[in-house]
Amino acid sequence: MNAGMYDDLDRPPLRPAALSRALELDGWRVEVVPSVGSTNAVVADRIRAGEPHGLVIVAEHQTDGRGRLDRSWTSPPRAALTFSVLLRPSLEPDQLGWVPLWGGLAVAQALREQAEVEATLKWPNDVLIGGRKVAGLLTELVNGAVVLGIGLNVTTSQDELPHDLATSLLLAGATSTDREPLLKAILRVLAGALGDRDTSAYRTLCSTLGRQVRVELPGGRCVEGTAEAIDELGRLVVDGTAYAAGDVVHLR
Ligand code: BTN
Numbered sequence: 001m002n003a004g005m006y007d008d009l010d011r012p013p014l015r016p017a018a019l020s021r022a023l024e025l026d027g028w029r030v031e032v033v034p035s036v037g038s039t040n041a042v043v044a045d046r047i048r049a050g051e052p053h054g055l056v057i058v059a060e061h062q063t064d065g066r067g068r069l070d071r072s073w074t075s076p077p078r079a080a081l082t083f084s085v086l087l088r089p090s091l092e093p094d095q096l097g098w099v100p101l102w103g104g105l106a107v108a109q110a111l112r113e114q115a116e117v118e119a120t121l122k123w124p125n126d127v128l129i130g131g132r133k134v135a136g137l138l139t140e141l142v143n144g145a146v147v148l149g150i151g152l153n154v155t156t157s158q159d160e161l162p163h164d165l166a167t168s169l170l171l172a173g174a175t176s177t178d179r180e181p182l183l184k185a186i187l188r189v190l191a192g193a194l195g196d197r198d199t200s201a202y203r204t205l206c207s208t209l210g211r212q213v214r215v216e217l218p219g220g221r222c223v224e225g226t227a228e229a230i231d232e233l234g235r236l237v238v239d240g241t242a243y244a245a246g247d248v249v250h251l252r
Contacts, residue, residue, distance in 0.1 A: 010155055010177075011078035013060060019180055023056070028085075028187055030056045035077075037064035039084035040138055040149040046086060047142045053088035056187065065151065068138055069218070069247055079156045079168070081179050085187070087146040089194050096146075097234035097244065098199060100125050100139040103148045105202045106190035107135050111152075114185045115174035120207035123227070123236045123248050127152070128207060131250070132167035150186070154179055203230055212251040215243055224251070 016032035023030045036042055039057045041064075046055055059082050065073035075082060089099065104125025111119040117129050127135035135152040153161065153168035154177050161168065169177050176182070193201070203209060213227045215238055225239035227248070235242040 035061045043084040043147045047145045055086040058083040081152040084149040102193040110185035123208040129172040214249040216247040
């Protein structure tokens with residue numbers, strides 16, 4: 001096989017020119033790279049260099065993918081959609097906390113639309129199908145701009161996933177695992193969510209609300225209780241106390 005050809009017909013490469021032509025109509029500037037440490041790190045560097053809103057870096061493979069709470073994020077080449085978006089949204093400071101939530105909402109809604117799966121959200125922005133995680137998001141603030149990093153398992157097999165509570169579109173019985181229309185749908189819905197600033201759609205798809213949860217807080221402390229609400233800042237309210245960050249476990 002020639003160098004550069006792919007050896008797995010179920011994991012075709014993205015077509016950078018076609019993608020970038022299609023997405024530039026919606027104001028996105030897409031760059032596809034074969035391999036990179038972390039797309040979030042690339043976008044952070046571009047923010048520091050003054051790049052405007054709308055850059056999207058997509059990697060066919062990441063060698064140092066990063067997750068929330070200092071975890072790593074790994075995937076075999078072309079099995080996932082791994083990309084980061086540079087956002088310079090003109091939002092009031094109290095709306096900034098909603099950006100990671102709108103990112104998760106965009107993925108969940110796009111999956112429902114394009115892949116016909118019952119995607120829901122675990123606060124803040126894990127995307128679940130049947131209680132298993134299919135996508136995770138890592139949002140970082142750099143010099144006042146936002147890096148929204150998205151990792152979506154598309155054709156990943158169970159033994160390639162990090163744990164039993166993870167899944168992929170293929171494993172979840174999605175009607176489509178074509179990464180190009182999925183990426184286009186996510187970016188279209190994301191642009192809409194950032195424009196509308198509606199907070200009710202997130203609450204509708206958030207399967208954390210009303211559940212008994214354990215919240216593992218950044219300092220190592222844990223709280224358990226009922227997830228009662230998402231407040232106006234996008235924080236999770238558990239038994240009357242609002243939390244801005246943490247890892248949620250759905251207990252029942
Ligand atoms: C999580 O679930 O903990 C968040 C995972 C975020 C992974 C994506 S993949 C694209 C972007 N680049 C990274 O290094 N991380 C995010």
